[in-house]
Amino acid sequence: MAQSYIENARAIREAMDFAGATLSEENALVCVHLYRPWSVGVTYKVNEYLTYGKNSVGDPQLYKVVQEHTSQADWTPDIVPALFTAIGLDEEGYPVWSQPTGAHDAYNRGDIVDYNGVLYESLIDGNVYSPDTYPAGWTEYSV
Known part of the structure; x- marks a missing residue:
């Protein structure tokens, strides 16, 4: 007998959870949509990834659990x-530069990133190059 759509969806979700748990931080950032959003009443385990809110480029913000707990409404990842540890952000909250995979996650004019410990602001839209690779596309940013 064929599985129902709901059974198939559950099996796919289970496979996505398994795959997501095996990724490095760098690959987890690329596959951020694999991870479930944070919610109240969930028991989170150490090193588990989840999403909460949006980062500066509009993608879901990825977090890693650093202490096992059951979530509460006033224990959101951002506070x-x-x-939780925000993945892809430096200690000041700026996104750490990561290689865009296409136009959908390219940096745009005004985006600020931490690249090798230095803050840079993109001077162009659709910027898929690092400050080293295309210096004309970036300027050092000071707070």
Whole structure:
């Protein structure tokens, strides 16, 4: 007997959870849509990834659990750093530069990134190059 759509969807979700758990931080950032969004009443385990809110380029913000707990409404990832670490952000909250995979995640004019410990602002839209590769597309940014 053929599986129902709901059974198939559950099996696919299970496979996505398994695949997501095996990725490095760098690859997890590329595959951020694999991860479930944070919600209340969930028991989170150490090193588990989840999403909450949006990052500066409009993608879901990825977090890694650093302390096992059951989530509460007032323990959101953005306000309880004792439970979560934002992935892809430096200590000041700027996104760490990562190689765009296409136009959908390219940096745009005004985007600020941390590249090798230095903040840069993109001078162009559709910027898929690092500050080293195409210096004319970036300027150092100071706070």
